[in-house]
Amino acid sequence: MGDFRIAKLVIIGVGLIGGSFALALRRAGAVGHVIGVGRSRPNLETALERRMIDEISFHVEDAVRGADLILLAMPVGQTAGMLAQLDRCVDAATVVTDAGSTKRDVVAAARTMFTRNLQRFVPAHPVAGAERTGAGAATGLLYQGRHVILTPLAETDPAALGLVARAWEKCGAKVSSMSPEEHDHALGMVSHFPHLLAFAYMDTLMADPSASRMLGYAGTGFRDFTRIAASSPEMWRDICLANREQLLAGLEAYGSTLNELRAALESGDGTALERLFVLANRVRRDWGARFEPSGDSAGE
């Protein structure tokens, strides 16, 4: 266990996710030289000042030479293009991983765009994040106690998988593996779908002519229920499109539950309402007792 160390790390996209990964590894003494690649000079300079990176680069091909690990942490819409570019230039010893919130699409992109180096690509999803973005929001504690899910391919080199798993463990994360399908199903239901519902609720509210007056009376229940509606529209557009099959299935199932509730309300059936509320209440309380994460962030 003792001397795990990544001599050269390249972070492509030094925002909350990439920057926090670098800071956490630095904190654990598990990284040597870190190059940050990006398009925004001010953001990269913030990263340099905060010592999460040692060097700024705007040239991917130069930056990745001799890298032990490359983390793709730029907007997910750019992943396929970046994999294509990297496939032409990465060294034969370099491991590449990502941090995207959906995994079937990333795996499909790698199978098409990263064919030469496919065995050294490790798809990963750190289940953490917040409404905040950019290197300024990064923190070395972001991943403490959070899940990181790896979705290796049949072809994935066990050594590459081990490297990525140990790096995330060094960040304080709980690392597990599952198939990309299982990942997208589970995260679709416990993360992506609530985001969709929270956005939809805010939109519905705003369609009411007295919305702005009503908002003045909203309390802590509203605050918490809608917090994820303050998440990045661009990021969630991409996640929802990437996982749309699961979200459509979720909408179908949710529609059935809402129809049950509608019928109970229409007929004044308190017993049916209470039965549905009791189940929800019990599950949420059990979850809180077993799993409830602390911390003030929202969205993943």
Next chain:
Amino acid sequence: MGDFRIAKLVIIGVGLIGGSFALALRRAGAVGHVIGVGRSRPNLETALERRMIDEISFHVEDAVRGADLILLAMPVGQTAGMLAQLDRCVDAATVVTDAGSTKRDVVAAARTMFTRNLQRFVPAHPVAGAERTGAGAATGLLYQGRHVILTPLAETDPAALGLVARAWEKCGAKVSSMSPEEHDHALGMVSHFPHLLAFAYMDTLMADPSASRMLGYAGTGFRDFTRIAASSPEMWRDICLANREQLLAGLEAYGSTLNELRAALESGDGTALERLFVLANRVRRDWGARFEPSGDSAGE
């Protein structure tokens, strides 16, 4: 302003809401003798030990004699029966108020059951609360900065209205007035409806065969979105039945928004998705900047 004081206060139902009202008035030096009426002796003894009440009573008619103010804070399903009982025994100088989360039903009950003393009934809703219940959860700070909405009748005596308004102001609350219809519409949309949606989401999740496994990967977004699903099933059954017209209208409007999202997902229309997410994001951020309440409670 100086010497506002309720010489004799009767709290019927000394739980979180009633107990916190007594504690807050005590803290403000605005109350003399407080009698707690209830059915659970252990709960009333907790209230007595915590000095939120001075005296325990199991007999409403004895307790309310000579009271300046009576607060109805027991489960709302008992309001109509209690009003009928009180109408036969309250003194001609006693003001009665309630703390129910819906107001049209309370006003209708008062018009039927509290006819002799109707002008001294002041319907009220303190928009505060939490998942916790009982006298043990009460705190004198619960109402600091929170809204209390009064929905007076045309017949309501201005002096009675003023007494209740000043009492809540002494608790640190922001007091406003509106019609029962406006109240139920606004609170239906910003409070009751999110509760219904959060319960429905948990029920939908549990209908998935892999629910228990998925719950292990839920993060802070899930935590906040579902917090209100841990609220009391009995209380929310009653609120939802009392405000079912508004909730049915909400379900109708929400169904339209979900259909828009479904269509955008089906056709892969990222522009339509992003437009809906941008609106939701902007409204939530504006709300957060203007109104976001602090404090850790959830549900109202």
